[in-house]
Amino acid sequence: MIDVKGYAVQDPHSPLAPFQFERREVGPHDVQFDILYCGVCHSDLHQIRDEWGGSIFPMVPGHEIVGRVTAVGDHVNKFKVGDLAGVGCLVDSCRHCANCEDGLEQYCFNGASQTYNGREQDKKTPTYGGYSNLIVVHEDFVLHVSDKLDLAAVAPLLCAGITTYSPLRHWKVGAGHKVAVLGLGGLGHMAVKFAAAFGAEVTMLSTSPSKEEDAKRLGAHKFVLTSDPEQVKAVTGYFDFTIDTVSAPHDYNMYLGLLKTNGVHICVGAPPTPTEVLGFNLIGGRKSIAGSMIGGLPETQEMLDFCAEHNIVSDIELIPMQDVETAYERMLKGDVRYRFVIDMSTL
Amino acid sequence: MIDVKGYAVQDPHSPLAPFQFERREVGPHDVQFDILYCGVCHSDLHQIRDEWGGSIFPMVPGHEIVGRVTAVGDHVNKFKVGDLAGVGCLVDSCRHCANCEDGLEQYCFNGASQTYNGREQDKKTPTYGGYSNLIVVHEDFVLHVSDKLDLAAVAPLLCAGITTYSPLRHWKVGAGHKVAVLGLGGLGHMAVKFAAAFGAEVTMLSTSPSKEEDAKRLGAHKFVLTSDPEQVKAVTGYFDFTIDTVSAPHDYNMYLGLLKTNGVHICVGAPPTPTEVLGFNLIGGRKSIAGSMIGGLPETQEMLDFCAEHNIVSDIELIPMQDVETAYERMLKGDVRYRFVIDMSTL
Numbered sequence: 001m002i003d004v005k006g007y008a009v010q011d012p013h014s015p016l017a018p019f020q021f022e023r024r025e026v027g028p029h030d031v032q033f034d035i036l037y038c039g040v041c042h043s044d045l046h047q048i049r050d051e052w053g054g055s056i057f058p059m060v061p062g063h064e065i066v067g068r069v070t071a072v073g074d075h076v077n078k079f080k081v082g083d084l085a086g087v088g089c090l091v092d093s094c095r096h097c098a099n100c101e102d103g104l105e106q107y108c109f110n111g112a113s114q115t116y117n118g119r120e121q122d123k124k125t126p127t128y129g130g131y132s133n134l135i136v137v138h139e140d141f142v143l144h145v146s147d148k149l150d151l152a153a154v155a156p157l158l159c160a161g162i163t164t165y166s167p168l169r170h171w172k173v174g175a176g177h178k179v180a181v182l183g184l185g186g187l188g189h190m191a192v193k194f195a196a197a198f199g200a201e202v203t204m205l206s207t208s209p210s211k212e213e214d215a216k217r218l219g220a221h222k223f224v225l226t227s228d229p230e231q232v233k234a235v236t237g238y239f240d241f242t243i244d245t246v247s248a249p250h251d252y253n254m255y256l257g258l259l260k261t262n263g264v265h266i267c268v269g270a271p272p273t274p275t276e277v278l279g280f281n282l283i284g285g286r287k288s289i290a291g292s293m294i295g296g297l298p299e300t301q302e303m304l305d306f307c308a309e310h311n312i313v314s315d316i317e318l319i320p321m322q323d324v325e326t327a328y329e330r331m332l333k334g335d336v337r338y339r340f341v342i343d344m345s346t347l
Numbered sequence: 348m349i350d351v352k353g354y355a356v357q358d359p360h361s362p363l364a365p366f367q368f369e370r371r372e373v374g375p376h377d378v379q380f381d382i383l384y385c386g387v388c389h390s391d392l393h394q395i396r397d398e399w400g401g402s403i404f405p406m407v408p409g410h411e412i413v414g415r416v417t418a419v420g421d422h423v424n425k426f427k428v429g430d431l432a433g434v435g436c437l438v439d440s441c442r443h444c445a446n447c448e449d450g451l452e453q454y455c456f457n458g459a460s461q462t463y464n465g466r467e468q469d470k471k472t473p474t475y476g477g478y479s480n481l482i483v484v485h486e487d488f489v490l491h492v493s494d495k496l497d498l499a500a501v502a503p504l505l506c507a508g509i510t511t512y513s514p515l516r517h518w519k520v521g522a523g524h525k526v527a528v529l530g531l532g533g534l535g536h537m538a539v540k541f542a543a544a545f546g547a548e549v550t551m552l553s554t555s556p557s558k559e560e561d562a563k564r565l566g567a568h569k570f571v572l573t574s575d576p577e578q579v580k581a582v583t584g585y586f587d588f589t590i591d592t593v594s595a596p597h598d599y600n601m602y603l604g605l606l607k608t609n610g611v612h613i614c615v616g617a618p619p620t621p622t623e624v625l626g627f628n629l630i631g632g633r634k635s636i637a638g639s640m641i642g643g644l645p646e647t648q649e650m651l652d653f654c655a656e657h658n659i660v661s662d663i664e665l666i667p668m669q670d671v672e673t674a675y676e677r678m679l680k681g682d683v684r685y686r687f688v689i690d691m692s693t694l
Contacts, residue, residue, distance in 0.1 A: 099608055104608060107608045107631070107632055107633065109584065167633075170633065237456065253621075261446055261451060261454045264635070267626050267629055267630060268630070269626070270626045270627050270630050271626050273625075274600075274623035274624055274625045274626075275623065275624055275625075275626065276621035276622065276623055276624075277621055277622055277623075277624050277636070278620075278621045278622075279614050279616070279617045279618050279621075279622065279638060280617050280638075281638075282614055282636065282637060282638025283614060283615070283617050283638030283639060283640045284454070284638070284640055285454055285638075285640075286454065286514075286517065286637065286638060286639050286640070287637065287638060288611070288635040288636065288637035288638075289624070289629065289635065289636050289637075290629060290633065290634065290635035290636075291626060291627075291628075291629025291630030291631070291632075291633060291634060291635075292630060292633050293630045293631055293632075293633070
């Protein structure tokens, strides 16, 4: 076994603290890499605090992981020592169900292995995430990362990036479409960048006037202050798609009214409590509410390659490991533009 | 003006009773026809009792109307005296919005004119429906009806038929798809017939074991008793589409679990109260909840032509006008297989 240093929480009420643990030796198909940067995702906090239930402790969070390969197994042919590498939300899946065969490992029928707060495919061994100095992952779940981009700012692409890229691609969003983005945070700012890069007209919907300038800098063409009934009325029946990145409970019905006939309200944020939906709001315009969860491995690589080609990264604030608890507090207040990334050299 | 005999309710608490009223003279583009049969839709009762709000009284219900043309305007070229004719849920729309131009008059941005409990495009003149001896409608909103089919059994196609045909066509349901139909009533029995005719594998979901035999006679290949957890478990992640015809409040979440990845739960019934939807149930499988409302005029004609070609009609029970109140009571108990149709010669 390999000794690893990281930060973990021991239960939902304790702070993150230094934690020593072990990872498996590098197997024939494994890639080992030194973690250089790890993004701080809102879901880290949900899971640390067991807000979704079923959390596994001790927990080493982190699923926006980039670094440099230090060892590869005998049968690894996709990576060599010295390569840049990334790992997102998944480290394994059953590999034989219809979804895995379609490259939709995130929807594996037999349960994909989450990068942390999950279990390996033996359904026993707990997984530990990227708030640590190194990781060992099967090469099929490791992504290639371009050296053209700022590596720290690439980290959030592994979750926030693919979570917004995937639905935009699945619903074939592009030129001629009007897209609303709901929520300007880690996910929302990537949704704006990608939707604009795909050629859509992008409108940021926000309750906060202070977001307008930044939304436009990120690529949004319009801004609608949703607390102003006049501004909301002006976009009634206007959008083809809404990318809803909000994970706090909120009412979908108002937003359904902003969709065109055949419009789709796509949820990538997951409120922990049910939302009330009035059937008439769907029926009167053949509208849909859909959900989408991260992305499969082939699409994640496609997204990273697209970002390298179009010079897209996340807007980040780099922090030392010791400041993560403070970062959580600021994240809860929306005080981050737009993703904290841990500099793992500070571990 | 033309004198018309019908049945109306004067307020939400009064029974249907004979009612004399007037319709406009036949204009240059109008078709007048004697109503021979009119279907009894569950929505008739919702609107009579003002359960959806905003009902207009006195109200002559009925939007599943078939009959024979008795007069046509000077500029009518689609119909001649003696033709069979049908009118569904719409008698007019703005005709110039993008949806009207796309043949999606049911989603007219400026508000289509409902056949009853609505207003003409002057936004003033109330519309009166098919519980009456004749109707005058612009030829563009009159459908051709084949003489190959039992005319009384054609009537419900104008609402129950198109309401289920349209989403099945929009979502391109056909061979290779597994379709669940929720609710075996007026809409549900047509959903079974159409989905089977389009080549899909059809499963009736019901809480009532007594529905199995009939569902299979109508074309369902499988039957799942939703009160039996074992039967429900066996179809977890099984369906591509659910056609949900239930207009009583019910929980969508259990049914979302029966969908495959990318599955769509399509609501054609409209519960009057909001339904609680848990975002995780959409996100974990890229699933959607969608709505669909009747169909546009071109598609309604397509549906009638398809029915003539494939010998599809509704299963009906023919009743005299005087028995409609009793029919409502039986409809509320689900005691009809599967649509009451009024024989208008009894008026």
